[in-house]
Amino acid sequence: MKRDNSLAEGPDGLVYTARLPLSSATLNYLADLIRGHLKKIGSRWRALPAGKIAGIVLAVLRCDQRSSDLAGGNGVHRTTVTRWVREAVGLLAARAPRLDRALRKIARKGGGVVLLDGSLIRTRRRTGTENGKNYSGKHKCHGLLVIALTDDRGRLEWVFAVRPGRSSEITACRHDKLTAHLRAAGLGAIADLGFAGLHDADPDADPAVITGYKAARNRPLTRGQKLSIKALAAVRAPVEHGFAHLKNWRVLGKVRTDPRWATALVRALLVLTNREVTR
Known part of the structure; x- marks a missing residue:
């Protein structure tokens, strides 16, 4: 009997x-960024044109397509696709706005408040003690903490540096001095009960971060407090839409990288999300 070591699917892979689900304007925007970068670094040759590279990168980010599958369908190596993705993410993340500029932009447009919220992005669980800090006791899973600011319509304006899942939302905001930035811009923030206690100014001063009320076993909520919580929930609704637009990028379904790379990835997706939402 003769042994056959050929591939079951044949020598030529099937391509479909x-x-x-993205606009051509987003594709052209990313392609222009890549062309400008290639001109800046003096790269005279790439295996594929900039428009094709942009399409491959968007397929990875939006649909979480495997790099090996895209590489086989386009006649390049898997590591080449990975390098293109990291290069494009760096170019996009560099165009994310700074916190103070984003707040001043909202203030110039007549806005008075921003919406603050946090979410956990699940990660691939790895063995060893290095992944212990990514375990979130609140969500009972491994992930990375993402905190974002939106305007009153739910448009993403700023994403904080991604932190391990065990990090506290209040600690992250205090580390980045969020309340100081809000007071400098003359804005306030509306958040959920997870940020209760973030306001650390004089009790008689106007609060920089407004949250609801927490009930206790011996201190139930009054009718006025319940109405206040209901009103704040209605105002906070757009921030959930902002996170929903961000999570439409399926690459965030299971992040496989460290927080530093995840920060660049989320900020790159913020730029692409805003172009898609406002087109």
Whole structure:
């Protein structure tokens, strides 16, 4: 009997065409960034044109397509696709706004408040003690903490540096001096009960961060407090839409990288999300 070591699917892989649920304006924007970067670094040759590279990168970010599958369908190596993705993410993340500029922009448009919220992005669990800090006792899973600011319509304006899942939302905001930035811009923030206690100014001063009320076993909520919580929940609703737009990028379904790379990834997705939402 003769042994056959050929591939079961044949020497030539099958290639299929799929629709990418993004606008051509987003594709052209990323392609222009890549062209400008190639001109800046003096790169005279790439295996594929900038428009094709942009399409591959968006397929990875939006649909979480495997790099090996995209590489085989486009005649390049898997590491080449990975390098293109990291290069494009760096270019996009560099165009994310700074916190103080984002707050001043909202103030110039006549806005009075921003919406503050946090979310956990799940990660691939790795063995060893290095992944212990990513375990969130609140969500009972491994992940990375993402805290974002939106305007009153739910448009993402700023994403804080991604932190391990065990990090506290209040500690992260205090580390980045959020309340000082809000007072400098003349704005306030509306958040959920997870940020209760973040306001650390004079009790007689106007609060920089407004949250609801917490009930205790011997101190139930009054009718006025319940109405206040209901009103704040209605105002906070757009921030959930902002996170929903961000999580439409399926690459965030299971992040496989460290917090430093995840920060660049989330900020790059913020830039792409705003272009998609406002087109």
